[in-house]
Amino acid sequence: MPKVGMEPIRRHQLIKATMEAIDDVGLADATIARIASRAGVSTGIISHYFGGKGGLLEATMRHILADLGDAVSQRQRMLGTSDPRAHLRAIVEANFDRSQISRSVMKTWLAFWTTSMHRDDLMRLQRVNDRRLYSNLCFQFRKKMPRDEAQNAARGLAALIDGLWLRGALAPEGLNIPRAICIAFDFIDEQFNKTADHAGNLEQACR
Amino acid sequence: MPKVGMEPIRRHQLIKATMEAIDDVGLADATIARIASRAGVSTGIISHYFGGKGGLLEATMRHILADLGDAVSQRQRMLGTSDPRAHLRAIVEANFDRSQISRSVMKTWLAFWTTSMHRDDLMRLQRVNDRRLYSNLCFQFRKKMPRDEAQNAARGLAALIDGLWLRGALAPEGLNIPRAICIAFDFIDEQFNKTADHAGNLEQACR
DNA sequence: TTTTATTGATTGAACGTTCAATAAAAAATG
DNA sequence: CATTTTTTATTGAACGTTCAATCAATAAAA
Numbered sequence: 001m002p003k004v005g006m007e008p009i010r011r012h013q014l015i016k017a018t019m020e021a022i023d024d025v026g027l028a029d030a031t032i033a034r035i036a037s038r039a040g041v042s043t044g045i046i047s048h049y050f051g052g053k054g055g056l057l058e059a060t061m062r063h064i065l066a067d068l069g070d071a072v073s074q075r076q077r078m079l080g081t082s083d084p085r086a087h088l089r090a091i092v093e094a095n096f097d098r099s100q101i102s103r104s105v106m107k108t109w110l111a112f113w114t115t116s117m118h119r120d121d122l123m124r125l126q127r128v129n130d131r132r133l134y135s136n137l138c139f140q141f142r143k144k145m146p147r148d149e150a151q152n153a154a155r156g157l158a159a160l161i162d163g164l165w166l167r168g169a170l171a172p173e174g175l176n177i178p179r180a181i182c183i184a185f186d187f188i189d190e191q192f193n194k195t196a197d198h199a200g201n202l203e204q205a206c207r
Numbered sequence: 208m209p210k211v212g213m214e215p216i217r218r219h220q221l222i223k224a225t226m227e228a229i230d231d232v233g234l235a236d237a238t239i240a241r242i243a244s245r246a247g248v249s250t251g252i253i254s255h256y257f258g259g260k261g262g263l264l265e266a267t268m269r270h271i272l273a274d275l276g277d278a279v280s281q282r283q284r285m286l287g288t289s290d291p292r293a294h295l296r297a298i299v300e301a302n303f304d305r306s307q308i309s310r311s312v313m314k315t316w317l318a319f320w321t322t323s324m325h326r327d328d329l330m331r332l333q334r335v336n337d338r339r340l341y342s343n344l345c346f347q348f349r350k351k352m353p354r355d356e357a358q359n360a361a362r363g364l365a366a367l368i369d370g371l372w373l374r375g376a377l378a379p380e381g382l383n384i385p386r387a388i389c390i391a392f393d394f395i396d397e398q399f400n401k402t403a404d405h406a407g408n409l410e411q412a413c414r
Numbered sequence: 415t416t417t418t419a420t421t422g423a424t425t426g427a428a429c430g431t432t433c434a435a436t437a438a439a440a441a442a443t444g
Numbered sequence: 445c446a447t448t449t450t451t452t453a454t455t456g457a458a459c460g461t462t463c464a465a466t467c468a469a470t471a472a473a474a
Contacts, residue, residue, distance in 0.1 A: 004439070006453060026325035028235060032430065042455045047431060107324060114321045117314060117377065118233035126377065155371075156390045160363065163370025167362075170324060170333065183363045190397040211473070213419060239464060249421045254465060 023104035027111040071097035084140040230311035234318040278304035291347040352402040360398040
């Protein structure tokens with residue numbers, strides 16, 4: 001069976017098997033024996049292509065983040081307009097994109113989030129992604145509202161997206177994607193309404 | 208040193224040490240040796256009082272959930288009114304209550320959230336707590352809006368709270384509590400505004 | 415003297431890593 | 445075209461480490 005050019009195939013196989021294993025038994029019990037067996041290869045191959053279990057986990061996380069980044073920029077490019085509302089909607093949709101909402105991807109993402117609190121390399125990856133989402137949201141909101149309002153709108157929307165995800169990952173019935181998108185869309189509209197309503201006596205006190 | 212009546216003292220010591228250890232090195236590296244050493248006792252004592260590591264983790268989670276439940280019901284009781292807005296604000300404040308926002312509690316909570324996806328006992332604990340928050344929110348929103356609107360408002364607010372928490376746990380600067388509360392308060396007001404604005408042509412399509 | 419509390423060395427299981435061995439394909443050779 | 449040689453891909457047993465659990469021994473209080 002051994003042929004030349006196996007590396008990209010094996011890498012993808014193993015990353016996929018890693019996510020499936022985490023979905024199945026959790027990161028704590030996702031041993032290299034289990035991952036290798038699920039990918040239909042031996043344990044040694046993991047060290048061969050990834051240098052060890054840590055390398056495989058980092059590669060898996062990079063893969064998920066790259067998918068998310070692609071989903072966002074792809075939808076942004078498809079947009080002919082610079083209308084902030086449309087852009088924000090596109091970002092929300094990308095975050096609930098097909099590549100992101102499969103059970104295994106969701107659970108893997110969450111597992112990494114937790115472990116990234118104690119591993120500098122994963123933490124850095126996570127934060128790069130985080131900041132990109134936040135500044136992206138902020139930039140769009142700023143087209144229609146002052147600086148601090150836009151920042152809070154961005155903070156709120158980012159939290160809402162993550163929260164919907166988090167709860168979707170835990171719920172036995174899974175994440176209801178259309179509903180999640182709708183709740184996020186509503187949030188966007190409310191943020192714009194709030195600013196538009198200058199006559200209203202809403203408190204906008206958040207600092 | 209051994210006296211009678213040590214059990215409640217030791218249990219609390221060990222639960223506290225567990226949260227500190229998780230804050231410090233993460234759940235994966237929170238070994239019983241590390242926890243015991245942090246509590247200033249030997250490893251054997253954990254099995255003696257909790258029957259094993261699993262028992263200690265479950266007890267720790269129960270402790271956190273009980274604290275959260277207490278914070279909510281305490282604030283509810285302090286409320287003389289039945290005004291839904293005041294009640295919702297109280298729930299939000301309780302969720303960012305002092306007992307909940309310390310770094311160690313936050314990280315422990317998140318660690319449990321992740322592992323509860325693969326352990327039935329922890330999952331059940333988590334879901335009981337989840338449902339209580341959701342029905343609580345739903346009940347309050349229903350005082351001012353129709354059923355499905357209230358459900359989506361509750362889903363959104365619950366997600367927003369969890370999301371703010373999640374991001375606060377990851378951020379190096381920690382969670383900005385007043386700001387988080389303010390964002391959540393704004394969300395509540397927007398939900399009420401949306402319903403009040405019957406003349407407006409907002410789409411309220413979420414199912 | 416009995417009970418309660420605690421210790422910590424020991425044990426066995428599980429895990430990630432390593433590496434010599436192997437097998438197949440590709441390249442070189444005649 | 446047939447062959448040897450080299451390269452690439454892969455295996456899995458062996459090894460060393462780490463961890464949770466156990467339990468006989470001990471010490472203080474009742």
